[in-house]
Amino acid sequence: MSERRTALSVLDLVPVRSDQTTGDALAATLSLARVADELGYRRYWLAEHHNMPAVAATNPPVLIGLVAGATSRMRVGSGGVMLPNHAPLVVAEQFALLEAAFPGRIDLGIGRAPGSDPVTSYALRHGAGGVSDEAVTRFPEYVENVLAMMEPDGVGLGIQGRTYPLKATPAARSVPTIWLLGSSDYSARLAAEKGMPYVFAHHFSGNGTAEALALYRSGFRPSPELAEPRTFLTVNAVVADTADEARRLALPQLLAMVALRTGGDLAPQLSVEEAEKVELPPAHVELVESMAQRWVVDAPDRARARIEDLAATYGVDEVMVHPVAGAWTGTEPAASPAREETLRLLAG
16 A cells, blocks of 8 residues: 655746746646646645736736636635735625636635735725725734625625625525635634634745644634644745756746845846856855755655655645746746646656
8 A cells, every 4th residue: 555645736926937928927827737737736826916027926816717717626726815905895706706616626815915015005905996904904804704705695784774785696505715824823823713724834934834833723713614723834846857957947936036035126037047147145145045945946756755744744734836947048938847847746
């Protein structure tokens, strides 16, 4: 009897390379999603980020509809919707429709971070009737609103002494699985209190994962939807035939993360060859090496062993892989072959 292996899922930010249009990046994501579906990955989540030259994942509901329509088996969801950017009713309506179109396949992951720079956050939350910064402080209430409005019976909204029925969709038969996401202990505590599944952004932070999961598990209160804690791990990954090739393919994303964390100029993702020509100051070299150590960047056998070690360390039965492999000069713009190969090699 073969040893049981950790289930694998995918996180996708829809990266945009220097040789790609947004349309190319979307085509590459749909191809990647089809590969994940064929290989048996459990779920495929799309992030929410705004006004970033190297990221096209600005609208998770739209992307989820595209990906779910292009696949047939795996769950598709948000990793996540940044709820303070949106009115709760809008989120509930979007995901109720997605669940109706793809019943039993939709996940709604909810986060509290802005997913953007301060200027873009202002445009999202104040421009064209957007919600205000008050949404951040009212996050627990807004989460509860989304949960309630997607239920088949909806909610009763009290206005001027009268109660008005409010439903996200007229005739729901099921609701998405709703997760709380976070990179601090705030969402861990809230998910535990509400009896919701929870995911810590290990791929982004790499620090505090064990502490956040311990808080979540120790404080968990069973709910009608969930009897015991449910979580998994996220990790950045690049897998290639050799460890050296994997390290080279990881460099464009490592440089992008250095720029993000040091206030450097953000730009579309470089090719591998372009990235190898970049000269970094010693402090930034140390940052690259520190980040790379927390990622899974290796040949297939060692990469899979690292995935299993992470799952055992954090007590999870699922790992969500963020495939961050770059591309060589001359790669077909509408494809991301090294990202697809990462998924194939990990799946074995």
